[in-house]
Amino acid sequence: MLARYIVRVPTLSRNLATHAPTSAVAATLHLKSGQSFYGKSFGAPRSIFGETVFSTSITSYTESMTDPSYRGQILVFTSPLIGNYGVPSNKAPFDSQDVGVYLESQGIQAAAIIVGDVAEKFSHYKAVESLSEWCKRNNVPGITGVDTRAITTLLRDQGTTLGRIAIGEDTALPAPDASEYWDPSKENLVDQISTKEPYVLNPTGSIKIAVLDFGAKANILRSLVRRDAQVTVLPWNYDFNAVRDQYDGLFLTNGPGDPAHCMEAALKLRTTLEEWDKPIFGICMGHQIIGMAAGLDAYRMTFGNRGHNQPVLALASAGSIKAGRVYVTSQNHQYALKLQEPFPQGWEPFFINCNDSSVEGIKSTSESGKKVWGVQFHPESAGGPLDTIEMFTDFVSECKAHKAEFGTVKAAAEVPLEVPVKRAAVAATA
Ligand SMILES: NC(=O)CC[C@H](N)C(=O)O
Numbered sequence: 219m220l221a222r223y224i225v226r227v228p229t230l231s232r233n234l235a236t237h238a239p240t241s242a243v244a245a246t247l248h249l250k251s252g253q254s255f256y257g258k259s260f261g262a263p264r265s266i267f268g269e270t271v272f273s274t275s276i277t278s279y280t281e282s283m284t285d286p287s288y289r290g291q292i293l294v295f296t297s298p299l300i301g302n303y304g305v306p307s308n309k310a311p312f313d314s315q316d317v318g319v320y321l322e323s324q325g326i327q328a329a330a331i332i333v334g335d336v337a338e339k340f341s342h343y344k345a346v347e348s349l350s351e352w353c354k355r356n357n358v359p360g361i362t363g364v365d366t367r368a369i370t371t372l373l374r375d376q377g378t379t380l381g382r383i384a385i386g387e388d389t390a391l392p393a394p395d396a397s398e399y400w401d402p403s404k405e406n407l408v409d410q411i412s413t414k415e416p417y418v419l420n421p422t423g424s425i426k427i428a429v430l431d432f433g434a435k436a437n438i439l440r441s442l443v444r445r446d447a448q449v450t451v452l453p454w455n456y457d458f459n460a461v462r463d464q465y466d467g468l469f470l471t472n473g474p475g476d477p478a479h480c481m482e483a484a485l486k487l488r489t490t491l492e493e494w495d496k497p498i499f500g501i502c503m504g505h506q507i508i509g510m511a512a513g514l515d516a517y518r519m520t521f522g523n524r525g526h527n528q529p530v531l532a533l534a535s536a537g538s539i540k541a542g543r544v545y546v547t548s549q550n551h552q553y554a555l556k557l558q559e560p561f562p563q564g565w566e567p568f569f570i571n572c573n574d575s576s577v578e579g580i581k582s583t584s585e586s587g588k589k590v591w592g593v594q595f596h597p598e599s600a601g602g603p604l605d606t607i608e609m610f611t612d613f614v615s616e617c618k619a620h621k622a623e624f625g626t627v628k629a630a631a632e633v634p635l636e637v638p639v640k641r642a643a644v645a646a647t648a
Pocket residue numbers: 287471472473474475476477501502503504550551552553554
């Protein structure tokens with residue numbers, strides 16, 4: 219009888235037995251601005267360079283670290299204890315209904331992580347390894363035992379700063395010269411991470427959405443697939459205009475680095491906006507590209523916004539979004555669109571950040587006759603709140619409505635495939 223009152227915690231006891239303690243190997247974070255922070259190494263014993271940023275998220279370190287937008291960045295977590303629920307398996311069955319991974323991409327994207335106190339013991343029913351073991355397997359270094367509040371205060375005041383993580387023997391070396399620091403914002407990180415070849419997810423979906431991949435988080439693709447969209451993922455600089463009429467909508471994803479490297483995509487999108495009237499939705503980098511195509515400028519913020527608690531005020535209503543409401547959002551960005559007066563013809567601000575008044579969204583005006591939205595935050599969360607997840611439903615519904623009214627027109631690119639067959643058939647019967 220009593221057995222049913224006994225709570226069983228099998229994963230806890232198993233993990234406690236298998237988890238190794240943090241090494242006593244020294245690790246140092248050097249900042250280009252001259253400060254150094256001394257702690258202990260965990261994860262891979264590898265010295266690296268990167269751009270030092272902080273995130274105020276309390277949970278979801280696994281999702282943040284696999285978010286391709288963190289590529290090249292040394293991620294400082296302000297939450298003092300990280301790792302206590304371990305790391306789940308990243309394997310998900312590739313059944314065309316899902317996207318092949320459980321987390322946000324194949325592996326860890328951040329260059330390194332910095333935590334106040336890494337949890338050596340972890341407990342979660344899905345956990346298969348510790349944060350430290352996962353970092354080691356992915357060749358990603360970590361530092362624990364440093365004052366992350368001090369680092370965060372510095373970064374908040376002086377802005378995102380280039381950094382160097384020195385591990386073990388390298389900690390005896392002097393801090394690098396300013397000229398030695400690697401600056402990821404000088405590189406086209408999107409080109410490194412974007413798919414090289416187009417591929418299709420959920421081929422039986424009821425509407426066809428093309429996705430320009432700037433470094434897509436898996437949950438963006440999942441959020442479309444789960445709304446019954448057939449998703450064609452295209453390289454970031456793909457000539458979408460050549461095939462656009464095969465699709466019922468266009469989606470532009472998040473992505474790492476400076477959006478200026480993606481001007482080529484923004485210019486192509488300008489043509490799309492001029493000549494194509496189907497729904498378009500962009501998130502984060504995708505939103506910045508839409509803004510640049512619309513004629514807005516993007517600028518580098520001091521320390522950006524990274525965290526899962528960013529309040530944004532809706533300035534306009536559209537679909538599930540109601541003007542005047544505040545939504546709490548998940549964010550990870552360093553750049554933003556400049557608020558300008560007046561806004562380009564046919565466009566209006568959609569959301570504004572309640573903390574720093576940065577532009578959080580833009581949309582086409584109702585007079586423009588278009589259905590185009592971009593948001594700086596992440597409605598798909600992973601991690602973070604789902605306040606704005608219905609924006610995906612809004613987008614898919616708009617694509618379906620457009621298709622119901624006008625149908626999907628076959629593109630010129632498809633014609634050569636069909637025309638010879640039809641001609642041959644006609645010739646044979648003549
Ligand atoms: N998450 C993103 O897409 C970020 C966009 C861009 N890399 C920025 O930092 O602003």
